[in-house]
Amino acid sequence: MIKHLNDIQDLSSDQIEQLIALAEDMLADRAKYQSALAHRTLATLFFEPSTRTRLSFEAAMLELGGDVIGFADPNSSSATKGESVADTIRTVACYSDIIVMRHPKEGAPIAASLRSPVPIINAGDGGHHHPTQTLADLFTIRREKGRFEGLTIGLCGDLKFGRTVHSLIHAMARYEGVRFALISPQELRAPDYILEGLRTRSNVSYEETDSLESVVPRLDILYMTRVQRERFFNEADYVRLKDSYILTLKTLADAKDSLTILHPLPRVNEIAVEVDDDPRARYFKQMYYGKIIRKALLAAMLGVAP
Amino acid sequence: MNIDSIQNGIVIDHIQAGNSMSIYQLLHLDRLACSVAIIKNCKSAKMGRKDIIKIDEDFDVNLDALGFVDPNVTVSVIRDGQTVEKRKISPPERIVNVIRCNNPRCITTTEPGLDHIFHLADAARGLYRCVYCDAAKQ
Numbered sequence A: 001m002i003k004h005l006n007d008i009q010d011l012s013s014d015q016i017e018q019l020i021a022l023a024e025d026m027l028a029d030r031a032k033y034q035s036a037l038a039h040r041t042l043a044t045l046f047f048e049p050s051t052r053t054r055l056s057f058e059a060a061m062l063e064l065g066g067d068v069i070g071f072a073d074p075n076s077s078s079a080t081k082g083e084s085v086a087d088t089i090r091t092v093a094c095y096s097d098i099i100v101m102r103h104p105k106e107g108a109p110i111a112a113s114l115r116s117p118v119p120i121i122n123a124g125d126g127g128h129h130h131p132t133q134t135l136a137d138l139f140t141i142r143r144e145k146g147r148f149e150g151l152t153i154g155l156c157g158d159l160k161f162g163r164t165v166h167s168l169i170h171a172m173a174r175y176e177g178v179r180f181a182l183i184s185p186q187e188l189r190a191p192d193y194i195l196e197g198l199r200t201r202s203n204v205s206y207e208e209t210d211s212l213e214s215v216v217p218r219l220d221i222l223y224m225t226r227v228q229r230e231r232f233f234n235e236a237d238y239v240r241l242k243d244s245y246i247l248t249l250k251t252l253a254d255a256k257d258s259l260t261i262l263h264p265l266p267r268v269n270e271i272a273v274e275v276d277d278d279p280r281a282r283y284f285k286q287m288y289y290g291k292i293i294r295k296a297l298l299a300a301m302l303g304v305a306p
Numbered sequence B: 001m002n003i004d005s006i007q008n009g010i011v012i013d014h015i016q017a018g019n020s021m022s023i024y025q026l027l028h029l030d031r032l033a034c035s036v037a038i039i040k041n042c043k044s045a046k047m048g049r050k051d052i053i054k055i056d057e058d059f060d061v062n063l064d065a066l067g068f069v070d071p072n073v074t075v076s077v078i079r080d081g082q083t084v085e086k087r088k089i090s091p092p093e094r095i096v097n098v099i100r101c102n103n104p105r106c107i108t109t110t111e112p113g114l115d116h117i118f119h120l121a122d123a124a125r126g127l128y129r130c131v132y133c134d135a136a137k138q
């Protein structure tokens, strides 16, 4: 397994398959792994708060019999006193076997890994990478669809700043016959370098549209995203764009019965609550699978799993 | 210094006209004690106009930095008035502490002591990206 995980691209397709296989085994037999990481300590360093991601990692570590230390809020850490990432990491590495970090600056986990004797997992660096969200997405897609190949995936909302979308596109673009429908307002289109990457691949195709309704009937997966206030420099732009797409049962009228609706959560209002009870809504299951694949990742990166 | 005949030193030739001052700064030639000649707007059969820099001392040129700014330049090493070596310039795979990342969200803007590293992302277009945040530099 890899030493550090910064970007989903750090993992080969084979390594992703290994993680999925391990996660499947953990699902099938939780007891078998309940002491797998006994006497190991995970440090969760959240220089930017993210309760869900942190709880998911902490629950994952606890279910493997390990221990957890860390901080949930930069105001409670020395980072606010101006301590560098490198110094924080060198300190925390003395107390832990593996570090999960979220940081508002892009590339912070790379700076950390340059100085860290223990593995670093990126749990989000600004608007940049968030590889374990992508692992959760991939594991959910595999659980729901049994495959990655040949799927039509609609990605809807903020495709410009939405890092989970960028990572998921990169990850899914490896598989044969995948079709992307990129659904966003003009201002929040996927960046050129992402589209460029898709154009150079002959195994995948993509289309861009601002109409969710027009593509919904063709989708196998609909991945909704939130328009995040913190990614905007201008409040007026945020207010204008935040309600661009709201998924309701009416939007889903012509969707396939086999559609899988995903969302990295938390949502604001882009999925109406009425959709939650539709069997196609799988975003809460996705959180559960996120914890399981994080268990697999922790075990694999600490070298205790096959 | 006779700019036509250096005895021992370096000639950086075929610089795109107008680029010599930025190369002068990039290579920190201001720190050299020896004579340095900047010849601007020479006639060139190949290029129309070009700049040339002549350095009157054998000097370890940062070829990576040079390759980043202008991969078409040539670097000749002169000894005893003869060209003994022509160094090949090509866009380097990595450049370290030559340019800084302009992305305000990049960790290099706040973290002290971090090398500024760019990697060649697209050789055909001469496109470099910050290894930390992936921001592009052409």
Ligand SMILES: [Zn+2]
Pocket (backbone or CB within 6 Å): A107, B101, B102, B103, B106, B107, B108, B130, B131, B132, B133, B134, B135
């Ligand atoms: Zn950068």
